[in-house]
Amino acid sequence: MPEDSKNDSHPKRIREHRRPGLGGPKAGALAPAKPGLKSRQAAAKILAAVVDRKTPLDGMLDPERGNPVYRELNDADRALVRAILNSALRHLPRIRAAIDSLLQTPLPEGARALEHVLTVAAAQILYLDVPDHSAVDLAVEQAQSDPRNRRFASLVNAVLRRLSREKEAILERLQQVPAMPGWFFDRLVTCYGRDQAERISDAQLVPAAIDVTVKSDAASWADRLNGTVLPTGSVRLQDFDGSIPSLPGFSEGGWWVQDAAASIPARLFGDISGRKVVDLCAAPGGKTAQLVLAGAKVIALDQSSSRLRRLKANLERLGLESATKEADMADFRPEELFDAALLDAPCSSTGTTRRHPDVLWTKGPDDVEKLAGLQERLLRHALTLVKPGGLLVFSNCSLDPREGEEVVARVVADGGCERVPIDAAAWPGLEQAITALGEFRTTPAMLSLGPPFASGLDGFYAAVLRRADA
Numbered sequence: 001m002p003e004d005s006k007n008d009s010h011p012k013r014i015r016e017h018r019r020p021g022l023g024g025p026k027a028g029a030l031a032p033a034k035p036g037l038k039s040r041q042a043a044a045k046i047l048a049a050v051v052d053r054k055t056p057l058d059g060m061l062d063p064e065r066g067n068p069v070y071r072e073l074n075d076a077d078r079a080l081v082r083a084i085l086n087s088a089l090r091h092l093p094r095i096r097a098a099i100d101s102l103l104q105t106p107l108p109e110g111a112r113a114l115e116h117v118l119t120v121a122a123a124q125i126l127y128l129d130v131p132d133h134s135a136v137d138l139a140v141e142q143a144q145s146d147p148r149n150r151r152f153a154s155l156v157n158a159v160l161r162r163l164s165r166e167k168e169a170i171l172e173r174l175q176q177v178p179a180m181p182g183w184f185f186d187r188l189v190t191c192y193g194r195d196q197a198e199r200i201s202d203a204q205l206v207p208a209a210i211d212v213t214v215k216s217d218a219a220s221w222a223d224r225l226n227g228t229v230l231p232t233g234s235v236r237l238q239d240f241d242g243s244i245p246s247l248p249g250f251s252e253g254g255w256w257v258q259d260a261a262a263s264i265p266a267r268l269f270g271d272i273s274g275r276k277v278v279d280l281c282a283a284p285g286g287k288t289a290q291l292v293l294a295g296a297k298v299i300a301l302d303q304s305s306s307r308l309r310r311l312k313a314n315l316e317r318l319g320l321e322s323a324t325k326e327a328d329m330a331d332f333r334p335e336e337l338f339d340a341a342l343l344d345a346p347c348s349s350t351g352t353t354r355r356h357p358d359v360l361w362t363k364g365p366d367d368v369e370k371l372a373g374l375q376e377r378l379l380r381h382a383l384t385l386v387k388p389g390g391l392l393v394f395s396n397c398s399l400d401p402r403e404g405e406e407v408v409a410r411v412v413a414d415g416g417c418e419r420v421p422i423d424a425a426a427w428p429g430l431e432q433a434i435t436a437l438g439e440f441r442t443t444p445a446m447l448s449l450g451p452p453f454a455s456g457l458d459g460f461y462a463a464v465l466r467r468a469d470a
Helices: 037-053 075-090 092-101 112-127 132-144 150-165 167-174 182-192 194-203 218-225 265-269 286-293 305-318 365-383 405-413
Strands: 211-214 227-229 235-237 255-257 276-280 297-302 323-326 338-344 386-396 417-419 440-442 460-467
Touching: 037 075, 037 112, 037 132, 075 092, 075 112, 092 112, 092 150, 092 167, 112 132, 112 150, 112 167, 132 150, 150 167, 182 194, 211 218, 211 286, 218 227, 218 235, 255 305, 265 286, 265 338, 265 386, 265 460, 276 286, 286 297, 286 305, 286 338, 297 305, 305 323, 338 365, 365 386, 365 405, 405 417, 405 460
Parallel strands: 276 297, 276 338, 297 323, 338 386
Antiparallel strands: 211 235, 211 255, 227 235, 386 460, 417 460, 440 460
């Protein structure tokens, strides 16, 4: 089962940090004369779609329905494109700062295609194990093959060769540049303070580890999967870079992929055995599976028929069953109220940047405000779906309190429900994630476990509410 978040991650984690073996794409029958050019052109085109047109990256990298320039590449070229894009987006403010520092005058206004060529090459020189001369030569070739950039080919050559010569000193200077868009870093400073904002910014530079939620006996599965048991009960795989379906227990349905933070909300209900629970916005089904395993009588609701089909397939692999209903939860009015409800609400997903580095480039402040309004409407409606005295867990994977703490505060202040404080003592190892009001707030800078790849969590917010008695 893919990770339980509203943005689905790839089944294989992309290695971005000076990993050998990514170079040398082969030219196909229709490829340009110079080997490797086609993959760089694809990377620049997809980067432009993300940054300039706010197009989510995952859809464009779908091997069957993604961007045509990506689909026509072979597997090795696709791996290179993914690595370039993930590195470029993760480090984009620093790459831009590096390029700007080497220009005598700013790039011409409107020269976005040229900027993307330079960015793709700089990502390889600074952050990937691609030979510098190859990155430079192919960028020059790319500029010469594009009528918009042909006159800048010599500039591309000069800037990138200097970047290659001075990269160690430049990388040292770039440590002072926040690796996030300015609007979002400033927001983190406001919400968390500069020190914590810098720690979050640095943490999202390291791709996330793979966490799995197990049906039982986490310690045994940690031994079998070469993993570590986390405070959430999840198992974190140790620097894994293979095929998920090939791992022990996958085909038997012993576990599913789910970030440790994403596994928290379903664990907040306490004993729900035999209780009637609705999982709102349920697909792809990780939280539904948790609720079923806890003994609840679950109805999984989602407005997308394709996502519900995927949820059913995931549950079938796990050997679990749940009733499902295709409906927009805002219009959902059941004949009988539920004992409890889980609302993992649509959000900006800014807490998932370790695995989705495009998020901060496809979202902006207006999106956060709009989504916060949607969440409040959904939360108020969700409360009407549970019995008086029933529980509702509200969660999302945003780092911005406007989409979490502030939404819940307004709803609680209006009456009709009360906050049920989460006991920090029940979460050893994650006590720092429990706020003064008894809510969960995780960030990518939490859960230090030694090696960078083994540490961190998605940014998540969760609160437990009890509907007032009638």
